[in-house]
Every structure is written in C-alpha cells, then in structure tokens.
Amino acid sequence: MKAETWIFAMTTAFFVLVSPAYWFITGDWTGTSALTMTTLLAAMVTVYLGFHAARMDPRPEDRKEAEIADGAGELGFFPPYSWWPLWCALTLSLIVYAVAFTAWWLVIIGFAVGAVTLSGLVFEYYRGEHAH
Incomplete structure (x- = not known):
C-alpha cells in the first residue's frame, strides 16, 4: 500500500498548494472551503493508508525485488451477474x-x-x- 500512500500524499500536497492560491485569485469562499475539505479528506486517506502500510506485510507490488509469479494465486471473490x-x-x-x-x-x-x-x-x- 505504499504506492497508494504516495499517490494520495502527492494529491494532498497539490490541494495544499491550490487551496490558498484559489482564494487569492478568486476570493470565493465556497470554492475555497470545498478545496480545503478536499485537502483534509485526501490527508485523511493518506494517513490511513500510511498507517496500515507500516503494519502489514509488503505486497508483491510494494517490493522492488518481487517477480510476477509472486502475485499469482486467488485474487478474491468476484460475484456473478445479479439483477x-x-x-x-x-x-x-x-x-x-x-x-x-x-x-x-x-x-x-x-x-x-x-x-x-x-x-x-x-x-x-x-x-x-x-x-x-
């Protein structure tokens, strides 16, 4: 989950930079508050993923020396069609x-x-x- 943590960390950094810039350019409180809440939500996901990535065993996609065969096996349950x-x-x-x-x-x-x-x-x- 380290890759996902980095993706959300970069997203959080982007919103941290964009939120005040948006306010200085437009002066719009509605969009600024929406961007601020988006920043906080992205930060929350980043902290959650980082916390769990530190506590779990690395997946094959998290290890640099992993091979394709390491990810083989059952991936999970996928339900059939449903009305x-x-x-x-x-x-x-x-x-x-x-x-x-x-x-x-x-x-x-x-x-x-x-x-x-x-x-x-x-x-x-x-x-x-x-x-x-």
Missing part, C-alpha cells in the same frame, strides 16, 4: 420521485418495496443458484 442492483436503483428512483412530487403515500410504498429489494441484494448468496 438486485437494478431493482434497488429503481426503488430508490421511485422514492426520490415521490418525494419530489410530495406523494407521501408513494414514499411509503417505495420504502416497503425497498426493504424487499435490499433484502434480496444482501441475502443473494444465501439461497438460489449462487448459495454458499
């Missing part, structure tokens, strides 16, 4: 549509349907074809 994200997105769009038009009865229906679709997404691997 549940589509239904969750449609349910959320129904709720947002209902709130925009103040149709509160439709919001209640949307939350009920949303509970079903979110449960289907969360428990997708406990039943059916892809059960573990």
Whole structure:
C-alpha cells in the first residue's frame, strides 16, 4: 500500500498548494472551503493508508525485488451477474420521485418495496443458484 500512500500524499500536497492560491485569485469562499475539505479528506486517506502500510506485510507490488509469479494465486471473490442492483436503483428512483412530487403515500410504498429489494441484494448468496 505504499504506492497508494504516495499517490494520495502527492494529491494532498497539490490541494495544499491550490487551496490558498484559489482564494487569492478568486476570493470565493465556497470554492475555497470545498478545496480545503478536499485537502483534509485526501490527508485523511493518506494517513490511513500510511498507517496500515507500516503494519502489514509488503505486497508483491510494494517490493522492488518481487517477480510476477509472486502475485499469482486467488485474487478474491468476484460475484456473478445479479439483477438486485437494478431493482434497488429503481426503488430508490421511485422514492426520490415521490418525494419530489410530495406523494407521501408513494414514499411509503417505495420504502416497503425497498426493504424487499435490499433484502434480496444482501441475502443473494444465501439461497438460489449462487448459495454458499
């Protein structure tokens, strides 16, 4: 994770330089505060990655003497196709549509349907074809 730490450290340094320059050039408080918060968020990620990079064993991509074969093996679990994200997105769009038009009865229906679709997404691997 040392490479990621350096990338975020450079990003943080960039925002540290850009934030005051933006304020001096434009005088805009909104953009300056947004850039300042972006700086702090990038610094937070940098500290997090640096903290964990110091405590974990180096990965093959972190070692200079590593070979391609060192990174071989299982990379992780990649889920197969799923229809549940589509239904969750449609349910959320129904709720947002209902709130925009103040149709509160439709919001209640949307939350009920949303509970079903979110449960289907969360428990997708406990039943059916892809059960573990």
